[in-house]
Amino acid sequence: MSGYGGEPDWATPGGTANTSAASPPSAGAPTSNNASNLAPRSGGANAVQRILSILVIGICAMMAAVAVLGIIQFDWTSVTSYTDLFVAIYMLLFSILLFIYEVMWWKSIPALNRSLRKNFGFLYGIKGKAIFIIFVAFLNFGLENEVSVPHLSLATGITFFAVAVLHLFIAFWKPQLVESYQAPSAGFSAVSSGQNV
DSSP states (O other), X not given: OXXXXXXXXXXXXXXXXXXXXXXXXXXXXXXOSSOOTTTTSOHHHHHHHHHHHHHHHHHHHHHHHHHHHHHHXXXXXXXXXXXXXXXXXHHHHHHHHHHHHHHHHHSOOHHHHHHHXXXXXXXXXXXXXXXXXXXXXXXXXXXXXXXXXXXXXXXXXXXXXXHHHHHHHHHHHOGGGTTTOOXXXXXXXHHHTXXXX
């Protein structure tokens, strides 16, 4: 965070923090409105980024399925611990959050994008998203008894971890594949010109 009372660097798409809470985002901020974030990339890098996004959408669906099964199958008659219920609820919320971010990457909604960037800015970079995916992967191992398909929970956790390691591998060992990565920036060009969208 730069400056007292300012916003963190990741809260604005320009990459530099605001020095005061009242100042608008930098003039160098991307001016993408609802345009797809896929357009300006090169062929190979574009394909890798699309594949990573599709993988994340797939693992979000897997985790949402495990979470819903955990909530539905929770045994309310002989409750000794609510741990599995809370883990399942968190899994559902985190899978929805990650899914919404990935959908925003394909087609942005300005108001939602501003809210996501301010509250979950760590998702707007490859490394931050990979660390979040690793964190969420361990939630899958936290469900003990409530999932009727225990192998689905284990497979989801392993798949989440593998996708996160793939993100980190590409970010550190093949950075040319993600150097053109552009996080969603819709909704920030209107703010910088003084309009509220």
